Amino acid sequence: MIPAIALRGVRKHYDDFALHDIGLALPVGQVMGLVGVNGAGKSTLLRVLMGLVRADGGTVEVLGLRLPQEQVAVKRDIGYASDDMRLYRAQPLRWHMDFIRSIYPGWDEAYAQVLLKRFDLRPQQVLGGFSHGQRVKALLLLIFARHPRLLLLDEPTTGLDPVARGEVLDALADVLRDEERSILFSSHNTADIEQVADSVTFLHDGRLLASRDKESFLDGWRRILCRGERTEAVRRLPGLVSVRGSAPLVELKTGAFDASTVPALQALGLCVESVEPMSLEDIFVTTVRGEGNA
Amino acid sequence: MNWLASDITMVRRLIVKDWQVYQKQLAGYVAGLLLALGLVGMGTPLLSAAGALILLVLLIVVGSYAIQSSVMAERKLQTQPFVMSLPVTPMDVFWAKLLANLVIYLVPFLLVVGGLLALILTTPRPDGAVPWVVLVAMFLLANFCVSLCVAIAVDSEGWNVFAMLALMTLVGPFIWWVSRLDAIARHLRTDQIVWSTPVLGVLAGELAVIVTAILAAGWVHARKPSFL
Numbered sequence: 001m002i003p004a005i006a007l008r009g010v011r012k013h014y015d016d017f018a019l020h021d022i023g024l025a026l027p028v029g030q031v032m033g034l035v036g037v038n039g040a041g042k043s044t045l046l047r048v049l050m051g052l053v054r055a056d057g058g059t060v061e062v063l064g065l066r067l068p069q070e071q072v073a074v075k076r077d078i079g080y081a082s083d084d085m086r087l088y089r090a091q092p093l094r095w096h097m098d099f100i101r102s103i104y105p106g107w108d109e110a111y112a113q114v115l116l117k118r119f120d121l122r123p124q125q126v127l128g129g130f131s132h133g134q135r136v137k138a139l140l141l142l143i144f145a146r147h148p149r150l151l152l153l154d155e156p157t158t159g160l161d162p163v164a165r166g167e168v169l170d171a172l173a174d175v176l177r178d179e180e181r182s183i184l185f186s187s188h189n190t191a192d193i194e195q196v197a198d199s200v201t202f203l204h205d206g207r208l209l210a211s212r213d214k215e216s217f218l219d220g221w222r223r224i225l226c227r228g229e230r231t232e233a234v235r236r237l238p239g240l241v242s243v244r245g246s247a248p249l250v251e252l253k254t255g256a257f258d259a260s261t262v263p264a265l266q267a268l269g270l271c272v273e274s275v276e277p278m279s280l281e282d283i284f285v286t287t288v289r290g291e292g293n294a
Numbered sequence: 295m296n297w298l299a300s301d302i303t304m305v306r307r308l309i310v311k312d313w314q315v316y317q318k319q320l321a322g323y324v325a326g327l328l329l330a331l332g333l334v335g336m337g338t339p340l341l342s343a344a345g346a347l348i349l350l351v352l353l354i355v356v357g358s359y360a361i362q363s364s365v366m367a368e369r370k371l372q373t374q375p376f377v378m379s380l381p382v383t384p385m386d387v388f389w390a391k392l393l394a395n396l397v398i399y400l401v402p403f404l405l406v407v408g409g410l411l412a413l414i415l416t417t418p419r420p421d422g423a424v425p426w427v428v429l430v431a432m433f434l435l436a437n438f439c440v441s442l443c444v445a446i447a448v449d450s451e452g453w454n455v456f457a458m459l460a461l462m463t464l465v466g467p468f469i470w471w472v473s474r475l476d477a478i479a480r481h482l483r484t485d486q487i488v489w490s491t492p493v494l495g496v497l498a499g500e501l502a503v504i505v506t507a508i509l510a511a512g513w514v515h516a517r518k519p520s521f522l
Contacts (some may be wrong), residue, residue: 052378053520068383072300075381082522085379086372088315099311103304103380 002064004028004150005049010058012044019044025253026199029179033193033214034186035284036203042186045203046154049184050080063150067144075095076104079143082154086135089128091120093138097145104146112145119167123140133164144171151175153185157192165192168191172196190281200280204288214280221278222257226250228270237264253278253286262291297512299389304382308390309397312364316398319363322484323356327402332356337417349406350434354465357438358458360398365391365445366454369522379520388446388515392508405407407431422481425493428473432500433468437461439504443511472496 005026012019019041026032036042047053049062051071059069062074087096100109116123118135130138136156143151156172157165169192175181176196187193193200194214201211210217220239227248235243239256250270254261262272278286299305319379330352333345368374410427413419444457471479477492 047520048522050379052375052522056519072381072383072386078379080375080379083376086376087376088373091315091373095314099307102307168349221404 001028003061004030004063005184006059006061007045007049008059010048010060011056012014012048012053013056016043017044017206019048019055022208024208024211026182026184026202028182030198031176031183031185031196032199032201032211033190033197034184034201034203035190035193035280036186037288038188039205040203041206042203043084043154044206046080046082046152046184046186049076049152051075064092076148078152079146079148079150080154081136081139081143081156083156083158084154085139086141087127087138090126092124092126093130093141094123096127096138096142097123100142100146107146108290109145111147111154112141115141115144115171118171125261133160136160137164137168140168140171144175147178149181151181151183151185153183155186155188157187157189165189169196190284194280202284202287203280209287217283218277218280220257221253221255221283222261223264223276223282224252224257224261225273226252226265226270227273228268231268233268234270237261237268242289249273253282255283255287259286296383296385297516299386300383301381301386304380304386305390308377308380308382308387309394312390312394313397316360319359320398320401323359324405326355327352327406329348331406331413333441334410335413335417349410350465353403353406353434354437354458354462356402357399357434357441361438361442361445361454361458362394364395364398365442367450369449370451372522374383374428384518384521385516387521388512390506391446392442392511396439399438401519403431403435403438416487420482420483420485421487421510424487425489426482427477429472429478429496429504430469432497433472434465436500436503437465442506445506447511447514468474 003025005024007022007024010019010022017039022045034042034045044053048055048060049067051068051074056067063077065074067074097112101109102150119134119141121134121138121141127135127138136159140156157168160168172183173196176183185196197214199211199213200217202209228250229247230243230245230250234240234250234252237254237255240252241255242253243250245251252265257275262275265272327349330345330348333341334341334347336345368377378384407427411424414421414423414427441458442459445454448454448457473482475492475496477488477490481488
């Protein structure tokens with residue numbers, strides 16, 4: 001099956017930042033969460049996928065079509081929303097809805113009305129009077145009501161209060177009931193990604209650090225508390241990313257946990273006190289800090 | 295590189311969108327221009343001079359306003375990513391912006407120029423002023439087109455404002471120069487409308503500037519690495 005997104009060796013260079021050799025695939029029907037600190041390259045990557053920024057090299061295929069050559073056909077099936085995208089302040093939401101409806105034949109007015117109610121938006125109100133949360137919801141309404149096959153969402157929940165965030169995530173969950181729809185979304189909030197995503201991609205300093213399905217990510221990472229010495233042999237254990245603490249307590253974080261991990265530690269003279277799963281946020285922070293801690 | 299728009303229907307929709315966004319403000323300018331035209335038509339030298347000055351100023355202001363609000367503000371207020379996320383190519387957006395602004399500007403422009411020509415031709419005023427009006431009007435149109443093309447091609451707000459102000463300062467010297475051009479001055483107070491070679495030459499030069507500005511802006515726009 002043709003993936004929703006296929007990037008190969010994508011590069012983009014700016015004076016103070018660069019995306020390096022990004023290779024990524026998002027299967028149809030999947031939700032991928034893009035995690036990274038500010039300036040990691042998440043927005044640039046999404047802009048490349050949307051044709052807003054031209055890559056310096058590599059190939060970009062979206063829904064089986066090459067960008068930027070076939071961007072018109074691709075954009076018909078993409079819904080893109082970003083934190084720095086604004087609608088026309090002096091125009092009411094209804095005007096925006098009519099404008100989008102005139103462009104996309106798949107506009108679903110009944111669903112738009114459902115979203116208006118769910119998001120508690122007034123169609124006759126001008127966008128200039130909307131709060132940040134209302135603006136985000138208005139933008140998502142304009143996207144969701146035309147049923148795009150691929151959603152590219154750049155920080156869709158940033159700056160939203162918990163209620164608005166819940167509404168947006170619920171609406172996303174609705175979108176996901178259609179198995180043909182795919183979503184790539186970036187967020188600082190790893191809890192959102194943990195809640196919605198099927199797979200997770202870590203981006204840092206313009207480089208792709210890791211990209212795996214969420215379950216194997218979470219299954220592979222463990223925080224292990226041990227008693228014993230922090231020897232060189234311990235540090236060389238495969239998959240070990242962080243070793244902290246001082247004797248007699250040692251905290252290890254590994255991204256390659258399996259049935260052999262605990263026996264291997266015991267064989268090195270460590271007494272394993274506890275093995276705990278890690279949150280996505282902890283995994284991300286540990287990955288970014290990298291092997292320097294090991 | 296493809297210079298043409300990929301989808302004429304989308305270009306038309308974007309033009310209508312810009313027209314709808316700016317039509318209220320435009321109506322205000324048109325009302326002001328009609329008032330100034332009325333002053334010119336009063337016939338007394340003082341009111342005519344005041345009306346002509348207001349017409350000139352309003353035509354320059356309406357052009358600057360259109361460029362600032364539909365091109366520069368779209369970048370500053372971040373509505374450009376919204377437009378670029380629609381099923382369009384960069385050249386679709388280029389042609390739509392160019393044509394939308396031309397339409398927005400041509401409404402008051404044609405009203406003023408048509409009104410002035412009608413005043414000259416239907417009243418005892420000397421008809422020989424027609425080439426002068428046409429040359430000055432075309433200069434203002436060329437001035438607007440160059441400002442617009444710079445605004446579309448160059449993302450820097452500073453350079454856009456500089457270009458606009460620099461071009462505005464040329465209006466006065468151009469009117470002074472063209473009023474003293476022998477081919478114009480000789481017939482300015484007569485009833486003869488003379489399209490002499492120098493007059494047609496200046497007109498051709500103005501048209502060439504407009505075409506060159508559009509081609510240069512299109513060339514730059516098509517090569518832009520980013521549309522944010």
